[in-house]
Amino acid sequence: MxxxxxxxxxxxxxxxxxxxxxxxxxxxxxxxxxxxxxxxxxxxxxxxxxxxxxxxxxxxxxxxxxxxxxxxxxxxxxxxxxxxxxxxxxxxxxxxxxxxxxxxxxxxxxxxxxxxxxxxxxxxxxxxxxxxxxxxxxxxxxxxxxxxxxxxxxxxxxxxxxxxxxxxxxxxxxxxxxxxxxxxxxxxxxxxxxxxxxxxxxxxxxxxAGPTLALAATKRLLWDGVGATVADRLPEESRVVSELSGTADAREGLAAVIERRAPTFRGA
CATH class of the missing domain: 3.90.226.10 (2-enoyl-CoA Hydratase; Chain A, domain 1)
Structure with a gap:
């Protein structure tokens, strides 16, 4: 609607x-x-x-x-x-x-x-x-x-x-x-x-329909990383990936891969 x-x-x-x-x-x-x-x-x-x-x-x-x-x-x-x-x-x-x-x-x-x-x-x-x-x-x-x-x-x-x-x-x-x-x-x-x-x-x-938390974090990483060296961004990438791994969307994404189905992301 x-x-x-x-x-x-x-x-x-x-x-x-x-x-x-x-x-x-x-x-x-x-x-x-x-x-x-x-x-x-x-x-x-x-x-x-x-x-x-x-x-x-x-x-x-x-x-x-x-x-x-x-x-x-x-x-x-x-x-x-x-x-x-x-x-x-x-x-x-x-x-x-x-x-x-x-x-x-x-x-x-x-x-x-x-x-x-x-x-x-x-x-x-x-x-x-x-x-x-x-x-x-x-x-x-x-x-x-x-x-x-x-x-x-x-x-x-x-x-x-x-x-x-x-x-x-x-x-x-x-x-x-x-x-x-x-x-x-x-x-x-x-x-x-x-x-x-x-x-x-x-x-x-x-x-x-995607994992909105991950998309938002990735968008920020890429824009913030423009002009920086890879070494500059590695610690921040690690922090974000670790943080995202604890979200419901990440768990749903992993489960969907294992179960061979389309994921349903909730932005949480």
Missing amino acids: SDTLLEAGPVLVDLDGGVAHVRLNRPEALNGLDVPLLRALYDALLLVHGDPRTRAVLLTGEGPSFCAGGDVKTFAAKGEALPDYLREATTWLQNCTTALLALRAPVVAAVHGFAAGGGGFGLVCACDLVLAAQSSKFLLGATRVGMAPDAGGSVTLTRLVGLRKALEIALTNPTLSAQEALELGIVTRVVADDALLDEGRALAAALA
């Missing part, structure tokens, strides 16, 4: 079977990010984080594109007040990025149309798994308009694709096809355009 958590405004949220579906909802602006949308997105992420029923998150955009980046029309209208406006906007964007990374539930982004700028490209880089429609395009584009990457993209992009390729993307602003984004490691999988939402829901549902 689907439960609507946010039914109006620039971000919509519903919860179904443990999957919180967060939808950017400014289709007329290609989900371009302004302060109201960013504040709403942050509030939505806190909402699903605080709901104990949330076991996975699906992030999508309404209308023709996932997110075209910052709302350039709003930016241009600010004139000399733009720096102050962008300080506020980027603060909310940073909050959203941090929330995505910190969510215990794994986050799946399903991208169609354009994922551009800090809003589209940067937020995609902060998600855990990314499905891209075959016709989707990816563009960082910040330096093209005299700005710099945000949404953590100056860090996450480098760690996803390597320093040289990140510099090329950030400095020359190529428009990447879904297949190119896949080959670079920016997205997880490319799917047919008409199958994107179904595939995104299926992937999120599979994660929601």
Whole structure:
């Protein structure tokens, strides 16, 4: 049974079977990010984080594109007040990025149309798994308009694709096809355009049916471990594995293997 958590405004949220579906909802602006949308997105992420029923998150955009980046029309209208406006906007964007990374539930982004700028490209880089429609395009584009990457993209992009390729993307602003984004490691999988939402829901549902404590701990280990040496992470891995082994989900997982059946995980 689907439960609507946010039914109006620039971000919509519903919860179904443990999957919180967060939808950017400014289709007329290609989900371009302004302060109201960013504040709403942050509030939505806190909402699903605080709901104990949330076991996975699906992030999508309404209308023709996932997110075209910052709302350039709003930016241009600010004139000399733009720096102050962008300080506020980027603060909310940073909050959203941090929330995505910190969510215990794994986050799946399903991208169609354009994922551009800090809003589209940067937020995609902060998600855990990314499905891209075959016709989707990816563009960082910040330096093209005299700005710099945000949404953590100056860090996450480098760690996803390597320093040289990140510099090329950030400095020359190529428009990447879904297949190119896949080959670079920016997205997880490319799917047919008409199958994107179904595939995104299926992937999120599979994660929601999994051992949520283990998934949350693994997500944290991998994100925290980016940039660290293997030796740095071994003690923490050992601690987490030992801790998880005492959970009901771990016992259920072992029993299911022994009994040759599908496990039923409860998140405990």
